[in-house]
Amino acid sequence: MIADLAPQLPRTAILVLVFVLATGLALAVATLARNRTRVRARLEAMTRGGVVASGGSLRGEQQSSAWHGLVNAIERSGLSLADTNSAALADKLAEAGFSSPLAPRIYTLVRLVATLGVPALFVLFATLTGRTGSLVQLYITGAALALAGLYIPTLIVRARADRRRDRLVRDFPDTLDLMLVCVEAGLGLEAAFDRVGREMMHSHPLVAKLLAGVVLELRAGRSREDALHRMGERARVDQIRSFVTLVIQSDRLGSSIGKTLRVYAAEMRERRRLSAEERAHRLPVLLSIPLVACMLPVMIGVLMLPAAIRVVRDLIPAMAGGG
Structure with a gap:
């Protein structure tokens, strides 16, 4: 079955690419038309001397981005992206430089997609290429990828905050x-x-x-x-x-x-x-780890190898002959 599907993969990939491009173009045109309509409405309201709605503020315009539309669409479908400890998550993201009010929900969405999407892509790729292996191997690999997708965004945010x-x-x-x-x-x-x-x-x-x-x-x-x-x-x-x-x-x-x-x-x-002196004083301690792990076994081998060779050549035959 996999062999029959292999010739159709390029055609399927081209069709998927065309669909993605057409959908992106349609979304871009719709967003541009919506922005032009909003700007025209605000200009007309200002010309008539009316009051512009409060949703037309700078913050509202910033939140009307692609991420805002995606998050709202997902939450309207019934999937809540709100974290149980949203205040602590917002503080952690602000330390990393993500100060937008949408940052906690976008972070939750990225972790969710990485946790579910990466194992799904791996299983799909393994199925199409016929390299699935045993069910246990597939399960272990998928679980490892899910854990990586769950914790890698947290590590990235923490590293960015430290930098x-x-x-x-x-x-x-x-x-x-x-x-x-x-x-x-x-x-x-x-x-x-x-x-x-x-x-x-x-x-x-x-x-x-x-x-x-x-x-x-x-x-x-x-x-x-x-x-x-x-x-x-x-x-x-x-x-x-x-x-x-x-x-x-x-x-x-x-x-x-x-x-x-x-x-x-x-x-x-x-x-x-x-702080610079403290980091400089830490260097000898950090350098001792590769020295002990890499150079010490080599030095022991260089010192002990001649004695071992002499034991093998002289002492073992003498003991065997004497016995």
């Missing part, structure tokens, strides 16, 4: 130095955030994004204390939270922001130097 945290800690002392220069040149704190954020947009994009968020919130009317607190919550890094607390206390007490920035910048540079 983001390390990058923020590494880049923030340079930000404080530039901010100190701006403050000592006569700029206010908001202007310093704006200038440093625009200056570091390409070199340190994560820190620049945090500073840009503070500037936008301050211009929107939020108080400086609330904007700085939200910056610390978005960063989710202890050093930046300590900096936020220090700036807020300096602002309340009326002390010099320049002196505060100078002292904290020196402290963060000292922390960065100590």
Whole structure:
């Protein structure tokens, strides 16, 4: 049966590809037409002097993406993508840089597809190629792929969060130095955030994004204390939270922001130097593992092999002859 299906595989693949392309083109045209209709309706409402619906905000437009439509379609079909501990999951994803309100549901969808889809594709491929093997082997391989699809997204998110945290800690002392220069040149704190954020947009994009968020919130009317607190919550890094607390206390007490920035910048540079020294001191311990595992057996073999050869050549024949 597999041999009969083999000549039809290229034709089936071409038909599936054509179907996917046609469906994608239809969805793109429909999305473009819907966006044009929405924009035309908003323009007409603004021309008539009417009030635009609250769903036309920037957040609503951001959520009307392809992911938003896919998640809503799946949840309308009866499958809930809400996690039992959505607050902790949202915090974990925010630490990795996924701050969208849709991130927890998209993460659940990706894990679900990876857990069920990867074993299904493997079973389908094994069936079409005739390499199924025994039922036990097929079951074990499918279970292993399901576990990999379940835990690999979690490992990716954790690794991304660690990289983001390390990058923020590494880049923030340079930000404080530039901010100190701006403050000592006569700029206010908001202007310093704006200038440093625009200056570091390409070199340190994560820190620049945090500073840009503070500037936008301050211009929107939020108080400086609330904007700085939200910056610390978005960063989710202890050093930046300590900096936020220090700036807020300096602002309340009326002390010099320049002196505060100078002292904290020196402290963060000292922390960065100590962290680099700690990593350097860990290298001998890490290098001892491959040395013991790879070089020690070779050295033992080189030292013991001549003695073993002499025992085989001389001692064993002598003992055999003497017996």
